[in-house]
Amino acid sequence: MNKEDIKILIVDDETDILEFLSYNLKREGYQVFVCDNGKEAILKAKEVLPQLILLDVMMPELDGIETCRQIRSEKTLSETLIAFLTARNEDYSQIAGFDAGADDYINKPIKPRVLISRIAGVLRRFLNNDSNIQEDIGGLVLDREKFIVFKEGIPVNLPKKEFELMALLMSKPGKVFLREEILDKVWGGDVVVGDRTIDVHIRKLREKLGENYIKTIKGVGYKFDL
Amino acid sequence: MNKEDIKILIVDDETDILEFLSYNLKREGYQVFVCDNGKEAILKAKEVLPQLILLDVMMPELDGIETCRQIRSEKTLSETLIAFLTARNEDYSQIAGFDAGADDYINKPIKPRVLISRIAGVLRRFLNNDSNIQEDIGGLVLDREKFIVFKEGIPVNLPKKEFELMALLMSKPGKVFLREEILDKVWGGDVVVGDRTIDVHIRKLREKLGENYIKTIKGVGYKFDL
């Protein structure tokens, strides 16, 4: 992913700062969107789905913290990074900000170089966030955060249950997971579902990913293998 | 190693669960230790060096994930198995748990049977250290976890009954298993099947694995030997 593909939304009620940041970030090659209040920010964020939102803590009406909370509660924005802009070196805003789901905070006054490098850092975390990426097993890569499986690099979207089932099987390639175990871990020990439910999910996985990944051991369970 | 030698440390802030687990595990013959918070858990773990720690994910102060990390960083506890207890079907705790070095996780509410069998599984892994792989006997390796027998490195898939029969025979190479004993352990004491049933399964094993592994002792039983 290149800089040109990165969308950054800046939210601040002070026009000067907005322009200052916008100018500097655009010069770096990012796509920049701005707005001057929290409410508008949420709408705009849902619309453009930026990778990063720079959020002023102090704003009239809806402050940064609250805006952040609302953004975090949006499913479509669950992956968006949020960095706070704090007026001073306020501990309180830092703490409250992290609680609200912030990924970083940047102190004003903002020096361009610091800003750029900081944003690069935040985005780096986002881009090679390989804590969520498992190794390639037989051409399959599982991205737990995005609920996507890549089959030879091609993304395959899976609904929740299917993904969780696949994730379970892939967590130990070769290991046979007993039906009981699958029910316990994917559906939860207390949920009661029919026996065919697992099969149907297995079938959908085989349909979407190919027939050769999941093997049946009759009377025992399933396993993910070469 | 016997059950009486196995030490299990249970860590949960809820007294009910602590007692419930403790009772069930003690009844199984394990040595049980308990504590109700993460900090104490780490100290206790260092002191008693349990083989297994059952760790609640959600705890005040130091949560399970963090406790797990700290335990994992202790050299004296590097081989200790850690199983998480998760309140719901929380994906996050599962994933984060495995990242933190968990060996298994068990969903609440916990059913005694599930718990016992799961713990047995976890401990089996511990006892035959290399997952479930038994030593190589005359070119045969039996992997319980993968439900496969390797013959000179080549995987041979066996159906359930055949596999279980083979596993039994291989559990004590050289030992003669009486037909009665085989029926009891593979088919279950209450199941009634004809005498020829065993023979047929033996035959299939010999067919798939070779004639030289299973020896017949007429009038007595069978044994796995070279």
Add this chain to the structure above:
DNA sequence: GTTAATATTAAGAAATCGTTAAATGACACT
């Protein structure tokens, strides 16, 4: 050699899984 036990084979029964379609549920968008 006789006999009792096991080996072998094929065929039927039983268990389990696969597949499909349709019902139900969840959820977002009007």
Add this chain to the structure above:
DNA sequence: AGTGTCATTTAACGATTTCTTAATATTAAC
């Protein structure tokens, strides 16, 4: 609230595998 879409579960049936049996052949012990 109403609608539409997608995810999930269920139910029914078919397909397949696994297990057991039964009948016959072979083996090993005496």
